[in-house]
Amino acid sequence: MRAAIETEGHCMRLLLVRHGQTPANVDYLLDTAVPGPGLTELGVRQAAVLPQALVEEDIEALYASTLIRTQLTAAPLAAARGLDVLVRDGIREITAGDLEMLPGDTEHGELYMRTVFAWAAGDLGLRMPGGEDGAEFLARYDAVVAEAAASGAQSVAMVSHGAAIRTWAAARAHNVDVPFAAAHRLANTGTVVLEGSPADGWKALSWAGATVEPAGEAGPTGRPLTDPAD
Template identity: 80%
Template sequence: MRLLLVRHGETPNNVAGLLDTAVPGPGLTELGERQAAALPQAFADEDIEVLYVSTLVRTQLTAAPLAAARGLEARVRDGIREISAGDLELLPGDTAGAGLQYMRTAFAWAAGDVDLRMPGGENGTEFLARYDAVVAEAAGTGAATAALVSHGAAIRTWAAARAHNVDVPFAAGHRLANTGTVILEGSPTDGWKALSWAGATVVPAEESGPAGRALGEAG
């Protein structure tokens, strides 16, 4: 299966630089609306058969133009919502302080420390299980291509944990802008390979270069 993991469009709290993960969350900015409107053309060459969104409003608004253009029903699933910030909710999400703690915790899960818990939030086992369940559901539909409109930290963490050619240094060093997309192929049984990350080809993990900085990118 071809799997498209799409970050939602810009929100007011993205602009403010805040860790914003609670349901239902804010809507989109004017730029975010334009980003959403551009998705049907951006994915013109993708034969998307099923479309999933999270329980946060911003993913549903982002997916709406694509759903309308393709005649698809966006399936709402809690499993692909953003990683809960817990006690860090609505704190500044920059590369220091809360933002650094948030992404270090998330990337620790991708590196295998799944028992580590976000302060006041979930642990890695819980996050990966819920995200895996939606991916497995999409694969179970038999669709050749599925799109999941999700969230920046969740996509980067899941991809680093599940794609054999994406490691934590790569995911930490490559932010995903609003409506940026990670494209993978594979299956829950056979595993996943990342084909592209925000439009750039993903090289094997051992060739991904030095580790990048862990960047705060909840949303």
Template identity: 80%
Template sequence: MRLLLVRHGQTPTNVDYLLDTAVPGPGLTELGLAQAAALPEALADEDIEALYVSTLLRTQLTAAPLAAARGLEPLVRDGIREITAGDLEMLPGDSAQGELYMRTAFSWASGDTALRMPGGENGEEVLGRFDGVVAEAAASGARTVVMVSHGAIIRTWTAARADNVDIQYAATHRLANTGVVVLEGSLSDGFKALSWAGASVAPAGGAGPAGEPLDDAG
């Protein structure tokens, strides 16, 4: 299966750099709406057969132009919503609390899935719910699937499931609004990331493109 993980368009809390993960969450800014409107052209070469969105409003608004252009009905799934911030909700992402949020998430990708976000989920729960939606998409027979999701969970899940993306890569490659990670593979055989925000990803053991050491969530 070819899997395209798309971060939603810009929100007001992205602008303020806050850990905003609660459902339903805010809508999109004017820039976010423009980013969403550009998605159909950006993905014009992809033969998309299924489109999934999370339970947060911003993913549904981001997917709407693509759904209209392709005649697809977005499938709303809680499993691909953002990692719940718990006690860190609405705190600044560029603070010590924001660092704790991302450090906890990336610990799950390294295998410490029992670790729990303060007041929130543990890694087994987060990776398991995302896996469940990926498994559903694979079982549908769709060959190319788009999932409009969120920055932190896309980076964490990809680091945990893609053979050629490690924690260092995911931690130092910020995914901008409507940035896309393209993967191929399966949960049983493993995934390989083909591109990250338009840049090719090296095979396992290779050197990937350089990135900025920035973290984001939401």
């Protein structure tokens, strides 16, 4: 089993896992409202194999957002490890606001992704049309991460959402920048592994199974900067 490396202070291994596939993912819709849809048949299968995919991780605490899809994704892992799923609103998807349920593979999705990556670049006052701003998003996500770190757990998994994970990682991990996050879309049940602490900062160790390398130029993420919120 892999465990967090001890450095000065408490160093935590943090696994940010995107939920399984939903009907809105299939249709490329900006679907962010609570409680949201469940999983597709493929999403259920993805959740079922998550325990095996993370078998080498010594997970001590498991979180999910207030959206049904993350809780359904976390359930097989919770059962396999004998863990309770700690449901927290702070790690839900970035609110689409006025863009809710609009097509994500159009200018609507481009605006959504442009906004969240602007937050990661430091423009925290920019507001999603009809939704939250960057400071509000990072504050709620940071609060859940801080709670997990304060628990003393060495390794924590959080089942969250694609845009939220990519934006938070780009804003908080010192070796992940916006071009990297924009160029690396996270597939359903894809995992970003980080190590660090709220006090000392974070380093991304792997992104969807690949070691994190220095980011190059910004590029498309399957559908250029128009990933549907999930």
